[in-house]
Amino acid sequence: MRYMMIMRTTDAAEEASKDIPFDEMLTTMGRYNDELIAAGAMVSGEGLAPPEDGGFVLDFDTDPPTVTDGAYGEKAALFNGFWIIDVASREDAARWATKCPLGPGVKLEVRRIPTIEEFPQDNEYVQKERKWRNEQEK
Numbered sequence: 001m002r003y004m005m006i007m008r009t010t011d012a013a014e015e016a017s018k019d020i021p022f023d024e025m026l027t028t029m030g031r032y033n034d035e036l037i038a039a040g041a042m043v044s045g046e047g048l049a050p051p052e053d054g055g056f057v058l059d060f061d062t063d064p065p066t067v068t069d070g071a072y073g074e075k076a077a078l079f080n081g082f083w084i085i086d087v088a089s090r091e092d093a094a095r096w097a098t099k100c101p102l103g104p105g106v107k108l109e110v111r112r113i114p115t116i117e118e119f120p121q122d123n124e125y126v127q128k129e130r131k132w133r134n135e136q137e138k
Contacts, residue, residue: 002043002113003093005083005100013105028101036085041096045083084113 017025036042049055051070058065087093090112097110116133119126 001089001093002084002086002115003090004111004113005085005093005097006079006109006111007081007100007102008079008107008109010105010107013103016104032099032101033083035099036083036096041085041087041092043084043086045081047081048079051078079109 033042033045036045055070057068057070059068085093085096087096093110093112097108100108102108116126116130121127
C-alpha cells in the first residue's frame, strides 16, 4: 500500500524552527529518509520551494483558467514537502509518520494512494495508463 505523507507548516512551526540551523534540519531529515530507504519503504520524497519562489495557482472558475503568482489560501493550506512510502498496512504508515522528525506547529497529513486496479478496468484511459506503467517498468 502506498501512502503520501504531506508536510504542512504554520506560523508557530516557523517560529519554533527559526533558530535551528538549516544543516541540522537537513541532517535530521536525512537520517529519517535513510531509515525509510533501509526499510524499503521510501518511494520518493521532496521538499518544496516557498510559494514566492516561482509558485503559481490556476483557478479553473474561468475559461481559460486564471494564473496567479504565489500560493493558494492560508499558510495552513500550504504544504512544504512530501514523502511517498510503500508499506504493508495503514498501521505501518502511521508508525512511519509518527517517527517523522517534525516539530511543534507542523502537521503531517497521510493519505492512501489508490492502485490502478481500484479504478474501472474497462475505461480506455485506465487501460492506456496501465500500458504506460508496464512500459516504464521495462
